[in-house]
């Protein structure tokens with residue numbers, strides 16, 4: 618009796634295992650956390666063509682149902698290359714060739730990673746998340762791979778760098794610039810130059826950024842304490858950021874002129 622029960626149990630287990638493997642191969646494997654895991658071959662069926670089960674795309678391993686944006690992604694549409702696969706790289710490069718529609722983002726820059734993050738926010742907001750694709754970014758257990766962890770770390774660093782850049786831009790807003798073959802070039806400052814609204818105008822200066830080949834024209838505040846100094850420090854010379862070590866005057870332009878023309 619016991620032996621028969623044992624055999625039934627084994628048979629039951631075997632059937633369950635075959636069903637699970639089958640379901641996994643067909644992409645129906647739903648881990649306990651509730652999302653669906655796809656293998657790339659299964660995702661490839663979701664291209665929105667006749668007889669396809671749907672219209673999905675993946676970004677950084679996350680799968681979205683984009684059928685409500687059918688006009689962008691269906692066969693023949695401009696962005697059809699994104700359908701049925703993870704083509705994360707092309708979201709940055711705009712290379713929609715077969716070689717470009719891939720998920721390898723390992724050589725992309727911090728700012729490219731921010732582009733990917735923005736696209737991810739776009740899909741989270743506009744489309745339904747349906748699962749994850751097993752491969753570069755998620756393992757068979759649905760957990761992030763080291764490649765995804767690296768991308769996430771680069772996004773965090775990229776965000777920090779762009780915050781720092783914004784702060785720098787407030788301190789040294791770019792100049793307005795103009796060039797014509799007849800009159801040469803002109804740099805000038807205004808209350809909104811560089812897209813930075815402020816209550817001071819400043820004067821054009823060369824900003825030497827560490828690592829940059831060429832100096833950049835920025836507007837430098839001429840009164841008050843230096844930006845890097847506490848505002849209540851009484852020892853400042855009321856010259857704003859004019860004495861900042863990374864800024865230099867334009868030869869031939871009066872030190873406090875708002876506009877510099879070359880030739881003068």
Ligand code: HEM
Nearest residue numbers: 683685686688689690696699707708709710711712739743
């Ligand atoms: C890296 C470059 C680019 C990528 C990855 C990209 C990607 C996309 C994607 C995925 C969509 C569909 C968004 C949705 O689901 O609603 C879209 C829409 C659109 N893209 Fe691009 N795009 C790029 C560059 C451009 C450029 C340069 C232009 C214009 C010169 C452009 C014009 C448009 C327009 C007009 C739509 C909306 C079309 C509509 O609503 O019917 N895209 N883009």
